Amino acid sequence: MTRHVFLNDTTLRDREQAPGVAFTTTEKLEIAESLAAAGVTEIEIGTPVMGADEIETIRAVVARRLPVRLMAWCRMTSLDLDAAIESGVHAVNLSLPASDIQLAAKLGLDKAGALQVIEHMVRRAAAAGFFVAVGCEDASRANRDHLARVIETAARAGASRVRLADTVGVLDPFSTFELVAQLVAQSPIDLEFHAHNDLGLAAANTLAAIRAGTRHASVTVLGLGERAGNAALEEVAAAMAVLDGADTGIELTALPDLAAQVAWAARRQTAAIKPVACADVFTHESGNHVAGLLKDSRTYQGLDPALVGRCRRIVIGKHSGATAIAHVLSESGRDLDPDLAAAMVARVRREAAETKSTVTATQLVELYDGMCSEASLAELCGSRSAVRERTTTVFRPGRMQ
Known part of the structure; x- marks a missing residue:
């Protein structure tokens, strides 16, 4: 039986966090249309709290009525959620640190305080009619029991999915599989894995997470993103098709043109040996x-x-x-x-x-x-x-x- 895996493309959000990258409204519209045409079913299109220009761009993408779920990335604050409401999207990823390091340094919260914030904000977002995903920043360095409680709290408050983010890219495929398998076995809702490529393992870790049981994965075109980037859409989609026979819904033949479009809009040159979509990978x-x-x-x-x-x-x-x-x-x-x-x-x-x-x-x-x-x-x-x-x-x- 063919397994279905859903790829959430975050090129228009995480990619834009890379130094020097700033997509215009027109570029975001064109990339969103190309992603939808390629079969991507969920696009994280931006961060509404950035201000009026970002909200206007998001509203322009929403107005296209693409056959995809459009999601806004938000911190777990009322300010961010209000901006998402103004942007017109119907789905939000409410993100909060999960590790002790980030909870203390960024928010001055302990684990119990974090759970209270999750309970309150998820209920508010769900009441506003949003599809709600909860993002666990730095999940790879978080306490496992705390992650399980985050998932339980999010589900009880009305979230449909929890994202496990390897925010600083410190997992390997083995530790990824172990982490995800343990949490999938305990979770009453879907889990998503979000990899970073600091050690060159983002795509491998994403495949490990999928094999461990998650049905959702974050990707970006060409793996472009902050620091060393993220798991590449084209690599994950091709690997899932060839190695696992899984159905991601992605039209693989559309990937080279999509990659070229994003590289041009980002004003980034890509290595000729980058897998799947770049110049030399089928050259002998x-x-x-x-x-x-x-x-x-x-x-x-x-x-x-x-x-x-x-x-x-x-x-x-x-x-x-x-x-x-x-x-x-x-x-x-x-x-x-x-x-x-x-x-x-x-x-x-x-x-x-x-x-x-x-x-x-x-x-x-x-x-x-x-x-x-x-x-x-x-x-x-x-x-x-x-x-x-x-x-x-x-x-x-x-x-x-």
């Missing part, structure tokens, strides 16, 4: 790999590029062999002469090393045509030398024939 140069791929694509592809709207690309460089060179030449209407193969490989490797780059198909054809011309000239010169030698042998000056 190694001679050994290319030889295998041309026989059976499964030899060096665990993820079918077509699944995520991409194509395999073979490039020529320092590590290319004769098979790859012959393949690229054949696509340009050239057949690699077996007698020239070794010399061609050597020339390509020299060219790539000198330029510290790949050799384009056009450059490869030029190199090959030049080599063929040299070979033809050498053959012609060799033939003429042979003729001269025979002529010299037959017609030696001063000797009668």
Whole structure:
């Protein structure tokens, strides 16, 4: 039976907390529309308490009537909730620290005081007609018994879901699984996992949380977010489809264009090797790999590029062999002469090393045509030398024939 997993995209909220990122209203509208078109069913669209401009932008997104749940992120205060009411959204994530460290440093509260705040604010939000999720900031460093009481209190007050946030990114997949499995077994309502990528484990931790039983996960496009970012929408969606056969509702072929759109709006360059959506992840140069791929694509592809709207690309460089060179030449209407193969490989490797780059198909054809011309000239010169030698042998000056 196919398992359904729901991805809550928070690109328009957590992504904007990254230094220097400020989406315009138009950009937020366009990104929200693209997320909805890609099959995302819940979008965290902003923080209303930021002020009139943010509220106006949120109201503009709400007015589009997209087929998604639009959620506002709020601190667990009346000020934030009133701003959410003004913004016109129908869902709120009311967030409160869960760890002793953050409760004391940020709010001067103890655990009992935090539970009282949760009880009061969740009841008020539910009475206002909101779908209510409670966010446990720094859940990864919180006392487990306190987390269980937070979930119980939130559920009793009218919350439909609790978010467990690894706010400072200190979990690994094993500790994530243990934490989530324990709380899922005790929880009367849905749980959501929100990962941060400080140790490069956000996507892995998110998969661990899903396997431990949570049906909801926070993601951002390209994993962009504050500090080291969050779990990447495209990575989690593809991994769930390929590794677990789960249904996230995401149209995977839409992910590359969505990633490009967000990167442009954020004015951020992304690494060419970033999984799923970026330039080089389905690009192959190694001679050994290319030889295998041309026989059976499964030899060096665990993820079918077509699944995520991409194509395999073979490039020529320092590590290319004769098979790859012959393949690229054949696509340009050239057949690699077996007698020239070794010399061609050597020339390509020299060219790539000198330029510290790949050799384009056009450059490869030029190199090959030049080599063929040299070979033809050498053959012609060799033939003429042979003729001269025979002529010299037959017609030696001063000797009668």
